[in-house]
Amino acid sequence: MTAHPTVRSAAPPSVAGRPAFRLGPLSTVRRPARVLVVLALAIVLFLVFCLNVGRGDYPLSIPDVVNVLVGGGSRIERFVVMDLRLPRALTGALVGAALAVSGALMQSITRNSLASPDILGITSGASVAAISLIVLSGTSTAVGLFATLGVTLAALVGGLLTAALVYLLSWRGGVQGMRLVLVGIAINAMMVALIGWMLVNADITDVTRAQLWLTGTLSGATWSQVWPVTAAVVLLGAGSVIMSFRLSAMRLGPDTARSLGVDVQRSQAVLLVISVAMAAIATSVAGPIGFVALAAPQIALRLTRCAEPPLIASALTGAVTVVGSDLVARTILPVELPVGIVTSVLGGPFLLYLLVRVNRKATV
Known part of the structure; x- marks a missing residue:
């Protein structure tokens, strides 16, 4: 009797017991829970965004705001939404996204939850350059896109120079997370x-x-302020997503990353430049909005596990x-406060x- 070889059915590819999703040369692990968290955050952002646009001296409901955004509404409603409130809300959303991605990259590079542009002094460095342009040259009195780009470029240069200084002072055969944080606090x-x-x-x-x-x-935000931060979020955000595969390898440790073909030092430098650029541009548009870059990545980490x-x-x-903070600052408090x-107050x-x-981990 001839034994026939056993034919086994092809099983779907999996990584660590989870099904994998493949698209050409790219592959990732399917994580439905994380996708649901991202969708929930997107829905919350849309609702808070519409609520923020609708609140004010001329109140509008969320359906009214959506109607204007899709091209409807009366002339006065279009003026209130498109000219007065939408630039401010868009600037807030884009600045928050830029700061959060900047913080996420920096915390991943340093493997330290305390590392963020405002803690490491990068936001302050960008502020020094921007304030120099406002105070010393009087550029703040100018109007239009030229003035915005001037402050943006100054803040970008200031942030990059500060980041380079912090990196060099904390370098000792490599960059260690806590040493980088201490040097950043001093700077x-x-x-x-x-x-x-x-x-x-x-x-x-x-x-x-x-x-x-x-x-x-975000007071007085105009469309001329929306475009620089939009370009930063789109271009630099896309670069960070492309580099995320190398970042994932670097999270396994420098030796493991090198064994996977990742140039650790070059990848760290590129990701650090992206992080600093996003923080500096966001700071130049809205000023140093504190604790967003520190807290947002850690909150997202806990939500997605x-x-x-x-x-x-x-x-x-x-x-x-x-x-959401801008909504609170504008409408809930007795007087309007800067965001x-x-x-x-929330981030402290x-x-x-x-x-x-971190202290408990160090003690253990």
Whole structure:
């Protein structure tokens, strides 16, 4: 009797017991729970966004706002939504997304939950350059897209130079997360002192404008401010997504990443430049909005139950945080406050929570 070979049915590919999704040369693991979290965050962002656009002296319901956004509504409703409120809400959402992605990249690179542009002094460095342009050259009195791009480029250069300084001072045969944080805190204190010195020696009119900008505000946002941060989120966000595969390998450790063919130092440098650029551009548009880059990635990490901060979920969380904080600052409080004050009030306790958590890990 001849034995016939056993024919086994082809099983779907899987990674670590989970089914894989393949599209050409790309593949990833299917995680339905994380997809649901991202969809839920997107829905929350849409609702908060429409609510923020609809609230004001001329109130509009969410269906009214949606109707205007799709091309309907009366002439006055279109003017209120498209010209007065939509640029502010869009700027808040894009700035929040940019800061959150910047923080997620930095925390993944350093493997430290305390690493973020505002803690490491990068936001302060960008603020020094922007304040220099406002106070010393009077560029803040100019109008139009040219003035916005001038502040944007100055903030980008300031953020990059500060990041390079922090990186070089913390380098000792490699970059260790806690050493980078400590150096960044020291540089941040120096930048804050430099900002204070410039404000003391500036004209009182420029000081007033600079002080309002330093609190982090979306007041007076126009379409000319929307475009730079839109370009940053689209282009740099796409670059971070493309680099996310190398970032995933780097999370396994430098030796494992090198064995997978990843140039660790070059990848770290590229991701750091992307992170700094997004934070600097967001800061130049709305000022230093505190704690969004620190808290949003950690909140998204806990919602999705990932090992490291997820980029897309972090971006949505950051957008919800800034737009929601702007809604609170504009309509719920007795007087309108800059959005940066609200995010700082919410982010301060979260920073204390992270410090306690890191201290417990170090003790164990």
